[in-house]
Amino acid sequence: MSLVLVLPIIIPMLSGVLTLLAFRSRIAQRAVSMAGSVALALAAVLLLAEVAEAGIRVDRIGNWPAPYGITLVADLFSAVMIVLTALIGAAVAFYSLVSIDQRRETFGYHPLFQFLIMGVCGAFLTGDLFNLYVWFEVMLMSSFVLMALGAERRQMEGAIKYVTLNLLSSALFLAALGLLYGTAGTLNMADLARKFATLTTPESQGLVTTLGMLFLVAFGIKAGLFPMFFWLPASYHTPPAAVSAVFSGLLTKVGVYALIRVFTLIFIHDAALVQTVLLVIAGLTMVTGVLGAVAQYDFRRLLSFHIVSQIGYALMGLGIGSALALGGAVYFIFHVSVSKAALFLVSGLTQRLHGTYDLKQLGGLYRSQPVLALLFLVPALSLAGLPPLSGFFAKLSLVRAGLEAGQYLSVAVALGVSLLTLFSMIKIWVEAFWKPLPETGVTVAVPIREWLPPLVLLAAVAIGLGLGAGPAFALASRAGAQLLDPAAYIAAVLPEVR
Amino acid sequence: MNSLILQTTTRYLMPLLLLFSIFLFGRGHNEPGGGFVAGLVAAAPFALYSIAYGAPAARRVLRLDPRGFIGLGLLLIVLAGLLGAGSGQPFLSGLWGYVPVPGLGAVDLGTPVLFDLGVYLGVFGVTLTIILAMEEAD
Numbered sequence: 001m002s003l004v005l006v007l008p009i010i011i012p013m014l015s016g017v018l019t020l021l022a023f024r025s026r027i028a029q030r031a032v033s034m035a036g037s038v039a040l041a042l043a044a045v046l047l048l049a050e051v052a053e054a055g056i057r058v059d060r061i062g063n064w065p066a067p068y069g070i071t072l073v074a075d076l077f078s079a080v081m082i083v084l085t086a087l088i089g090a091a092v093a094f095y096s097l098v099s100i101d102q103r104r105e106t107f108g109y110h111p112l113f114q115f116l117i118m119g120v121c122g123a124f125l126t127g128d129l130f131n132l133y134v135w136f137e138v139m140l141m142s143s144f145v146l147m148a149l150g151a152e153r154r155q156m157e158g159a160i161k162y163v164t165l166n167l168l169s170s171a172l173f174l175a176a177l178g179l180l181y182g183t184a185g186t187l188n189m190a191d192l193a194r195k196f197a198t199l200t201t202p203e204s205q206g207l208v209t210t211l212g213m214l215f216l217v218a219f220g221i222k223a224g225l226f227p228m229f230f231w232l233p234a235s236y237h238t239p240p241a242a243v244s245a246v247f248s249g250l251l252t253k254v255g256v257y258a259l260i261r262v263f264t265l266i267f268i269h270d271a272a273l274v275q276t277v278l279l280v281i282a283g284l285t286m287v288t289g290v291l292g293a294v295a296q297y298d299f300r301r302l303l304s305f306h307i308v309s310q311i312g313y314a315l316m317g318l319g320i321g322s323a324l325a326l327g328g329a330v331y332f333i334f335h336v337s338v339s340k341a342a343l344f345l346v347s348g349l350t351q352r353l354h355g356t357y358d359l360k361q362l363g364g365l366y367r368s369q370p371v372l373a374l375l376f377l378v379p380a381l382s383l384a385g386l387p388p389l390s391g392f393f394a395k396l397s398l399v400r401a402g403l404e405a406g407q408y409l410s411v412a413v414a415l416g417v418s419l420l421t422l423f424s425m426i427k428i429w430v431e432a433f434w435k436p437l438p439e440t441g442v443t444v445a446v447p448i449r450e451w452l453p454p455l456v457l458l459a460a461v462a463i464g465l466g467l468g469a470g471p472a473f474a475l476a477s478r479a480g481a482q483l484l485d486p487a488a489y490i491a492a493v494l495p496e497v498r
Numbered sequence: 499m500n501s502l503i504l505q506t507t508t509r510y511l512m513p514l515l516l517l518f519s520i521f522l523f524g525r526g527h528n529e530p531g532g533g534f535v536a537g538l539v540a541a542a543p544f545a546l547y548s549i550a551y552g553a554p555a556a557r558r559v560l561r562l563d564p565r566g567f568i569g570l571g572l573l574l575i576v577l578a579g580l581l582g583a584g585s586g587q588p589f590l591s592g593l594w595g596y597v598p599v600p601g602l603g604a605v606d607l608g609t610p611v612l613f614d615l616g617v618y619l620g621v622f623g624v625t626l627t628i629i630l631a632m633e634e635a636d
Contacts, residue, residue, distance in 0.1 A: 003583055003589065006583070006588075006589040010576060010579070010580075013576060017573050018569070020566075020568060020572070021569035021570070021573070023563070023565055061589055062582070062589075062590040062592065063587050063588050063591040063592075
């Protein structure tokens with residue numbers, strides 16, 4: 001049995017352990033963190049290559065047969081998400097070297113970061129709902145401490161909201177798991193899908209749909225869906241920019257991943273009702289998120305509201321539910337995570353240069369830092385959906401899927417929100433880059449050269465995804481088609497059951 | 499705190515509690531017990547010591563920083579998993595074999611014992627990290 005499925009979990013775990021053992025030496029911690037990030041990226045690409053070639057890969061941890069033991073399952077969607085995790089993890093780990101202060105580093109920033117990445121990878125790979133809960137907790141524990149690390153007053157305020165709402169969501173998730181286990185007697189995803197495929201009576205279907213809605217609420221809080229998103233813009237702007245970037249790039253996406261997984265594999269019976277609910281929520285999420293963003297004058301709060309708005313697009317893909325839409329959602333999640341993480345990293349750099357995130361106090365960056373301005377424009381325009389950047393193709397596929405399915409209202413909302421997204425990106429551009437620096441603004445002279453490589457990496461991915469949209473989208477479509485075929489997933493995990 | 503009674507009892511209790519934690523660890527093989535409780539019980543005497551003599555003294559007795567114990571424990575867990583994977587089976591598969599121990603004959607040992615030892619050290623380290631940090635916060 002090859003280790004290829006376990007490596008994305010073991011590598012960050014080992015990096016975390018080694019940084020923990022080397023807590024006295026900042027240099028050793030940094031070296032381990034770098035090496036671990038690079039190794040994880042290699043392992044992720046290896047996994048994607050293997051899954052793309054050989055189909056769904058399954059690993060039975062501890063040699064316990066499914067559905068009794070815990071299975072790790074990697075289909076294309078999981079593998080793509082692992083690659084995304086490794087990419088954002090590496091970019092942020094490199095950015096952290098220059099941006100995280102010494103105090104945070106000595107208090108365990110690097111081990112926590114690695115354990116966070118481990119939790120995210122585990123959540124993407126597990127084939128068991130209870131195990132998913134455990135990975136959520138691993139991820140949340142690390143994120144709680146990363147959020148509060150440094151103990152600034154603002155951070156504490158954000159952390160309290162973040163922790164409370166996420167604990168509530170975990171409690172709901174756990175309660176839903178208990179009910180589900182009581183109903184089906186298993187929590188293995190493939191086994192659940194198999195058992196629920198043979199439901200006949202309307203009563204039992206109603207029960208399963210109700211359980212599905214419980215999961216929608218639990219995952220919806222984590223993903224930041226309307227009307228449960230308010231913890232997100234209240235907290236994401238408080239920790240250091242590197243932490244905001246990794247949270248925005250990965251944590252809400254785990255919630256979306258979980259939603260897509262359970263609503264394409266397990267709760268697929270009452271499709272008409274579920275898809276209507278999802279589409280309504282998706283539309284409201286898009287609109288409220290972007291309206292919140294337009295009103296903000298804090299760089300990172302504006303971006304935080306955008307995270308919410310963009311989650312709506314991914315959910316719209318799930319709500320439409322065709323192979324094209326799901327493929328579009330996969331492509332969209334990848335694109336938006338990369339662009340959003342890049343924008344948060346840019347915001348951290350502007351803060352370093354001018355000492356504030358307040359857009360009114362910023363200005364003149366186009367003249368003083370033209371490279372930075374370019375590195376802002378690429379992800380910003382990509383997010384707004386301008387060709388030939390990745391966002392254009394992501395939105396194009398979702399809009400096309402919506403038109404094919406006759407969901408004209410959702411398409412109209414998505415297009416309108418796109419326009420507002422462009423508007424708010426232009427607002428940042430005008431305030432921070434174009435207008436002259438206000439007289440009250442301060443400038444700190446710092447060399448920014450070593451801050452740029454992670455930004456260049458992410459911008460390059462945003463451009464590459466757009467220019468190479470053909471092959472990238474072909475892969476995403478295959479992932480979408482795979483999601484629509486639960487039978488293949490079940491056959492891969494439970495080969496002996498027919 | 500500076501109480502003669504507490505300081506004296508702590509000195510007598512420490513070896514007893516540590517022995518008891520080793521007993522619990524071994525018993526967990528087939529009966530209630532195991533690495534988790536044993537790690538908690540092993541942390542208790544050091545917590546007592548830090549109350550009786552102060553946190554700096556407890557750190558001196560420990561020699562290694564509690565965070566190091568967490569790292570060591572997790573390292574053992576990964577090692578136990580990789581040993582299983584090294585034999586061509588999935589990650590974390592249990593490997594069993596008879597290991598000759600002088601004086602006891604052949605002992606049935608396996609990678610789960612190593613895993614459990616990792617849990618033991620991890621729980622020990624986490625508990626003491628928290629307790630000592632709180633001792634020092636006052």
